[in-house]
Amino acid sequence: METKIVRCDYSDPEHRKALIMLINEYIRDEMGGGTILSEQQKQTDLVEGLRNHPKAIVLLAKTQNTFIGMLTAFENFSTFTARPMMNIHDVMVLETYRKKGIGRSLMNALIEEAQKRNCSRVTLEVRKDNLPAQNLYRDLGFHELEPDMFYWRKYL
Numbered sequence: 001m002e003t004k005i006v007r008c009d010y011s012d013p014e015h016r017k018a019l020i021m022l023i024n025e026y027i028r029d030e031m032g033g034g035t036i037l038s039e040q041q042k043q044t045d046l047v048e049g050l051r052n053h054p055k056a057i058v059l060l061a062k063t064q065n066t067f068i069g070m071l072t073a074f075e076n077f078s079t080f081t082a083r084p085m086m087n088i089h090d091v092m093v094l095e096t097y098r099k100k101g102i103g104r105s106l107m108n109a110l111i112e113e114a115q116k117r118n119c120s121r122v123t124l125e126v127r128k129d130n131l132p133a134q135n136l137y138r139d140l141g142f143h144e145l146e147p148d149m150f151y152w153r154k155y156l
């Protein structure tokens with residue numbers, strides 16, 4: 001199965017439709033656990049928000065004529081290294097296409113992009129119960145932080 005990794009073209013209706021479908025599938029998944037973007041306005045807000053974010057990167061995985069995975073990341077700036085850094089926000093592959101190297105391809109494409117941008121590091125967060133993702137990330141050279149860190153949030 002040949003898979004292409006492409007940068008999301010927000011002006012392409014097929015890419016916009018794939019982005020909405022994939023993020024909703026990710027939200028539906030047990031690792032997502034949210035409320036799908038069913039309202040047209042929320043879908044438009046997602047696409048436009050990513051399109052207008054100056055440092056957003058959205059990669060889509062496509063095999064034949066089907067979009068099967070996506071990765072969203074955002075470039076930031078590290079004050080500790082005085083260089084850019086990349087934070088991966090979402091990685092998802094449709095369930096029927098998992099364990100076929102799609103997630104690895106998405107991750108490698110993002111790592112290559114981060115290297116081109118002279119980033120000092122790539123960061124991500126992963127659920128404690130998502131062992132398949134943790135195994136992939138370890139295999140790609142990611143590791144837990146020392147000392148342990150907490151992921152905190154405040155809704156506004």
